[in-house]
Amino acid sequence: MEGAAPTGYNAVRMTEEWFELDADPAHVAREREKARALRKTAWWQRRVQRGLCAWCGRKVPARELTMDHVVPVARGGRSVKGNVVASCKDCNTRKKLMTPADQLMMKPVHPPSED
Numbered sequence: 001m002e003g004a005a006p007t008g009y010n011a012v013r014m015t016e017e018w019f020e021l022d023a024d025p026a027h028v029a030r031e032r033e034k035a036r037a038l039r040k041t042a043w044w045q046r047r048v049q050r051g052l053c054a055w056c057g058r059k060v061p062a063r064e065l066t067m068d069h070v071v072p073v074a075r076g077g078r079s080v081k082g083n084v085v086a087s088c089k090d091c092n093t094r095k096k097l098m099t100p101a102d103q104l105m106m107k108p109v110h111p112p113s114e115d
């Protein structure tokens with residue numbers, strides 16, 4: 001590695017860097033901790049057992065669903081029931097490749113308020 005300019009275009013890495021632009025580290029640490037606790041609640045377990053991706057509405061195995069923040073934590077979003085949805089792997093990947101503005105405009109098929 002002699003410090004040459006990178007030849008590849010790493011979209012995921014780029015968006016992660018955008019995300020760090022104005023993230024408050026204390027907020028991010030606190031909300032990640034809260035997300036861990038929220039994953040253990042009966043409410044979240046019920047969501048996952050439904051097996052529905054909030055973004056595309058597809059039925060997927062419970063083990064393939066991950067907790068996704070509608071407003072990302074790095075953009076000031078919080079780990080509360082009103083801001084987290086179950087997401088399939090495809091949607092999670094798709095969202096990571098979007099710009100922060102595109103991500104904020106994504107509308108879940110199954111909104112967090114549904115229960």
Ligand SMILES: [Zn+2]
Pocket residue numbers: 053054055056057058087088089090091092
């Ligand atoms: Zn999906």
